Structures are given as C-alpha cells and as structure tokens.
Amino acid sequence: MNIPKSIKIGGAVYTVEITDRLDLGKVNYSGEIDYVNLVIRVCPNAEGKMEVDLLHELLHGIADFMGYANHDEKRIDELAHALHMVITDNPELFAAKRETAGQEWVKEETGA
Numbered sequence: 001m002n003i004p005k006s007i008k009i010g011g012a013v014y015t016v017e018i019t020d021r022l023d024l025g026k027v028n029y030s031g032e033i034d035y036v037n038l039v040i041r042v043c044p045n046a047e048g049k050m051e052v053d054l055l056h057e058l059l060h061g062i063a064d065f066m067g068y069a070n071h072d073e074k075r076i077d078e079l080a081h082a083l084h085m086v087i088t089d090n091p092e093l094f095a096a097k098r099e100t101a102g103q104e105w106v107k108e109e110t111g112a
C-alpha cells in the first residue's frame with residue numbers, strides 16, 4: 001500500500017506528515033490525528049509499521065466522522081492490523097482500475 005500526501009475523510013482533507021514531532025509525544029505513540037488542523041502524523045519507522053500506523057489514524061478519522069467521541073484504542077489497533085493484512089494480501093483490491101469480473105458482467109448485461 002502507499003502512504004499518500006493527503007487523505008480525504010468525510011469531506012475533510014487531512015495532510016499526511018511523516019515526522020518525529022508528535023503533539024502527543026513520541027514516547028508512547030508512533031502516530032496521531034489532529035481533527036482541528038486536519039493533520040495525520042506518522043513517525044518514520046519500518047514501512048509496514050508506518051502503513052499500520054497510518055491505517056490506525058485513518059480509522060480514528062472515520063470513527064470521528066461517524067460521530068464517535070471516545071475510541072477504543074485496542075479495537076482501533078486490531079482493525080488497523082486486520083485491514084493492513086487484507087490490503088497487503090489482496091493487492092488487486094486497490095490496484096489501478098482494469099477489467100474485472102464485475103465489469104465483464106456489466107458488459108454482458110448492457111451488451112456493450
């Protein structure tokens with residue numbers, strides 16, 4: 001997976017920064033999301049670790065968008081690891097668009 005320069009969540013465009021400087025402090029955290037300034041910060045680490053950290057903060061952003069004020073850190077982290085597993089195990093899922101089984105089905109339906 002990729003770590004983009006920005007991520008749009010519910011109409012809000014979060015800037016993604018790779019940085020050691022976290023408002024929360026670096027001792028216990030390797031990423032953070034700032035809902036006010038729309039910034040997701042991920043500490044520079046091994047690629048896979050950074051990807052999971054990004055997904056962790058992304059899930060916080062989605063939960064915030066859905067109106068949840070208190071997030072279960074353990075649950076968010078479990079989901080981040082599970083999501084990372086599925087994304088990396090199924091690279092075709094988010095690859096550039098090309099002909100898929102579904103599109104073939106649409107072709108048959110429309111006769112195109």
Ligand SMILES: [Zn+2]
Pocket residue numbers: 056060073076
């Ligand atoms: Zn968290």
